[in-house]
Amino acid sequence: MPELPEVETVVRSLRPQLIGRTILVFEPIWPKVIEAVLLDDFTAAVEGQKIKDVTRRGKFILLHLDSVHLAVHLRMTGTLFITRKPVTDFQHITAVFHISAGEKLFFRDTRKFGRIYLYRDLEVLDRKLGIEPLGVGFTTEWLWENLRIRKRQMKALLLDQTFLAGLGNIYADEVLWRAKIHPLKLSNTVSSTKTKALHEAIGTILTDAIAANGTTIRDFTFQDEQTGGFNNELQVFQKEDSACPRCSTTIRKIRAVGRGTHICPRCQRQ
DNA sequence: AAGTAGACTTGTCCCC
């Protein structure tokens, strides 16, 4: 599930249901879901704590408790959801938070890549993550300066969470196509015109994707199995062998940064 | 500094 719009969709869905609730019992179905902290310490730190707010930073879902913060990363197949319905298939449930009012917050993750982190201080996480693409500091000028001082392949840079926090494989391909930039183009050689187009593309596409509740390729769901609606608005991702919506050239799938990458060979020259 | 490969893990597809 995983990129910024999907995480934002989950946060918006969970926030009103979680704020003010208390975590009564933490049940680690698959204990490795807890990262970098002993299970007993984790349990002691969260049980009895009230959830004060639910926010997002990059692709992390943040649960702000009374005295600690939980950061949930869904990685590729994770889903975090509340349900009162009895869950009988625990095959892929990695953790359950029993919360007040008889509710349960489930973490289900088929591939078990997703993790829950415990932070006393959010600055530790903040230092590992780059700028928020929908934040006020992310301006065309910021992007221009930061592309110039690096010499990275554009797709690698957009996927680098320490540079820009929130884009993944789907939206990286979409924004590069919209801005007509080849994924292997070196960042310090991108023109100011295309930098401006890229900045616009990132803002527009992420905003539109959030408005559509994200993109569901396979596993992404939120709030009682609802799926994202941005699939219908994808222009190049998984569109190989079909026509570019802009110039009708056949979309190709190439390899970039070790990832399947979709481009229009005509719109996106290297 | 920046690139690649491997690791983690399990389901899908039969393409690559």
Add this chain to the structure above:
DNA sequence: CGTTGACAAGTCTACT
């Protein structure tokens, strides 16, 4: 066809 094996929405580490 799928008893194989590559690939998948992500990210970390080791190595060059």
